[in-house]
């Protein structure tokens with residue numbers, strides 16, 4: 001189990017592939033038994049994902065914030081995730097973006113005004129935490145929006161790619177490991193599909 005994951009997970013949770021945060025966020029749409037599944041379809045799903053990823057946010061996310069997630073918070077996560085997903089897709093396929101999606105990300109990016117503060121507990125190591133006027137559930141969306149702006153428009157050094165394996169819908173950062181696929185499993189499936197296609201072309205079946 002992941003170090004900060006809640007003890008009980010709801011059904012059909014998205015995989016955590018260890019991608020940079022904005023890509024992990026858009027990868028919360030994932031295939032289950034041949035159909036696309038929304039990893040944020042209930043407040044419990046949003047709480048699970050945030051709990052599992054909380055160590056990746058500068059925002060401190062207390063348990064009370066996770067248990068307080070409601071339907072409107074969930075709706076906000078879905079809106080931001082869907083806009084982010086379309087923007088990443090447009091980026092990797094070099095299409096024009098939808099101005100509505102850009103506006104969604106920019107709107108969230110401007111919420112609150114977080115600033116870094118030093119937290120240094122006795123006996124521990126110093127760490128930077130973000131504080132601001134937005135409640136934690138909004139502040140984490142702001143962090144995601146900032147990271148997404150940096151990913152698509154800044155100089156993050158990341159190379160987002162869409163996994164080309166058959167049936168895969170995930171995005172991954174090719175700069176991290178020079179992979180062609182999001183995972184070893186997808187690489188194996190893509191090679192097997194290529195082998196199958198070549199074999200059938202040669203045999204004429």
Ligand SMILES: [Zn+2]
Nearest residue numbers: 163168182186
């Ligand atoms: Zn894949």
